[in-house]
Amino acid sequence: MADVPRVLLLTDPGMARHLPPGHPERPERLDAAIGGVLEGALAAGALLERPAVQAAEPEVLERVHPAAHLAALEEAGRAGTWIDPDTYVGPGSMDAARLAAGATVQAALAAYQGRAAVAFAVVRPPGHHAAARRATGFCLLNNIAVAVMALRAAGVGRIGIVDWDVHHGDGTQELFDADPQLVYASTHQWPLYPGSGLPGERGSDAAEGTMHNLLLPPGAGDEAFVAAWGERLVPTLEDFAPEALLVSAGYDAHRDDPLANLLVTDAGFGAVAEMVGGIARRLGIGGVALTLEGGYDLAAIHGSVAATVTGLLRGLRGPDGAGSA
Numbered sequence: 001m002a003d004v005p006r007v008l009l010l011t012d013p014g015m016a017r018h019l020p021p022g023h024p025e026r027p028e029r030l031d032a033a034i035g036g037v038l039e040g041a042l043a044a045g046a047l048l049e050r051p052a053v054q055a056a057e058p059e060v061l062e063r064v065h066p067a068a069h070l071a072a073l074e075e076a077g078r079a080g081t082w083i084d085p086d087t088y089v090g091p092g093s094m095d096a097a098r099l100a101a102g103a104t105v106q107a108a109l110a111a112y113q114g115r116a117a118v119a120f121a122v123v124r125p126p127g128h129h130a131a132a133r134r135a136t137g138f139c140l141l142n143n144i145a146v147a148v149m150a151l152r153a154a155g156v157g158r159i160g161i162v163d164w165d166v167h168h169g170d171g172t173q174e175l176f177d178a179d180p181q182l183v184y185a186s187t188h189q190w191p192l193y194p195g196s197g198l199p200g201e202r203g204s205d206a207a208e209g210t211m212h213n214l215l216l217p218p219g220a221g222d223e224a225f226v227a228a229w230g231e232r233l234v235p236t237l238e239d240f241a242p243e244a245l246l247v248s249a250g251y252d253a254h255r256d257d258p259l260a261n262l263l264v265t266d267a268g269f270g271a272v273a274e275m276v277g278g279i280a281r282r283l284g285i286g287g288v289a290l291t292l293e294g295g296y297d298l299a300a301i302h303g304s305v306a307a308t309v310t311g312l313l314r315g316l317r318g319p320d321g322a323g324s325a
């Protein structure tokens with residue numbers, strides 16, 4: 001009989017103080033995702049813990065974002081500034097962004113160290129469009145990149161990133177494009193913002209073949225989404241044999257999402273999550289860390305996050321229920 005799996009929920013109400021006026025990336029998304037983690041953990045019979053979240057310290061952020069860029073964002077935030085037509089930084093925004101990065105770091109370390117089967121950072125603002133010196137696409141700091149660098153500082157070599165947000169994570173790809181020790185795998189709707197992530201973008205120099213971008217046409221649903229991961233991206237990730245697995249967990253590929261045109265359901269996210277859990281089980285990775293990216297329909301976020309948690313735990317447990325979690 002396997003031990004009762006442990007699920008960590010990493011979130012903080014300070015992340016509700018990022019308040020872009022009239023914006024779909026709104027504070028209510030946090031409660032929707034929190035509800036999903038609670039429901040998923042309960043349904044799976046897991047032990048849920050909610051450790052306190054610490055904001056990421058400057059030296060942790062500066063592994064990804066130069067100090068001058070962070071200072072410029074702070075300054076813009078004091079006045080309340082639209083950095084571009086989609087991306088706002090206001091008085092509470094940088095505190096929220098530091099909490100979001102900190103929660104993602106905590107999730108990554110807890111999962112890697114086997115302290116949790118699933119460690120879900122329920123955060124905002126999201127991160128995967130942010131590059132070293134560029135805040136854009138609702139994103140201020142690249143949360144998952146900061147977590148990658150925290151893992152590296154802890155001695156982790158090969159890292160795999162799963163990005164199932166409906167948008168390409170252009171910031172993440174740019175940050176690790178020349179890193180042969182990191183595989184990034186993404187499905188995204190095409191055409192759609194930000195217009196990057198073509199299959200020919202495969203990584204630079206010694207990292208050629210580490211970036212894996214699969215396009216889904218408008219109208220694609222569970223069948224195409226699950227096949228893209230099951231037949232292409234999951235085998236690629238597993239062949240790379242990462243020591244840690246991180247997920248950019250966006251839910252804007254859901255059929256009810258107002259910002260994109262895919263038709264993925266809660267069950268589709270659950271099926272892909274189960275496959276990702278299976279990678280972790282077969283490779284002996286302690287757990288899987290996730291950070292919330294996009295997703296703008298509250299019920300879709302709730303249901304899909306719950307399906308993600310139960311799916312991951314199914315995958316980690318394995319077909320015979322014998323895997324440790």
Ligand SMILES: [Zn+2]
Pocket residue numbers: 165166167250252293294295
């Ligand atoms: Zn997105």
